[in-house]
């Protein structure tokens with residue numbers, strides 16, 4: 001299976017299926033253990049991610065790492081971090097529906113291969129791209145959803161938390177539920193500074 005994952009990575013790294021490939025410096029495949037029990041899914045690479053070829057390495061990535069760390073998780077140990085689109089949209093605009101539609105089969109394959117116990121959707125683009133284009137993040141965040149047999153927690157994107165710190169309280173509640181679910185499904189002895 002790990003070989004299939006490496007093959008998928010090779011395929012994605014040379015993808016030219018949509019116009020986003022023309023403006024990219026690097027494809028951002030995602031990172032984390034192949035057998036991660038948690039997957040975090042964001043929107044798409046920004047400037048820093050495009051330059052480094054790694055997901056969530058800018059300001060919102062630092063906040064995401066901090067949240068994960070307080071929950072006792074990390075991208076080196078138990079979280080795979082990916083995105084709805086793998087190439088940076090110009091000026092960090094949201095990816096167009098046709099760009100999302102072209103790229104989403106790659107994410108579906110990543111989910112199938114990693115087979116995480118819990119998927120965390122970060123923000124509206126991830127929610128609309130994976131689950132339903134009509135759902136509102138403000139309405140469904142904090143509620144468990146389901147996608148193809150995986151349980152899914154939608155929550156705010158870290159960049160929304162940076163723009164509006166009042167949202168952090170709700171986001172912490174959502175991550176508290178993730179920690180509880182992780183203890184239930186993966187490791188009852190999981191330690192977290194937060195809960």
Ligand code: URA
Nearest residue numbers: 042043044045055056
């Ligand atoms: N925002 C995202 O949605 N994804 C990244 O990888 C970085 C910032």
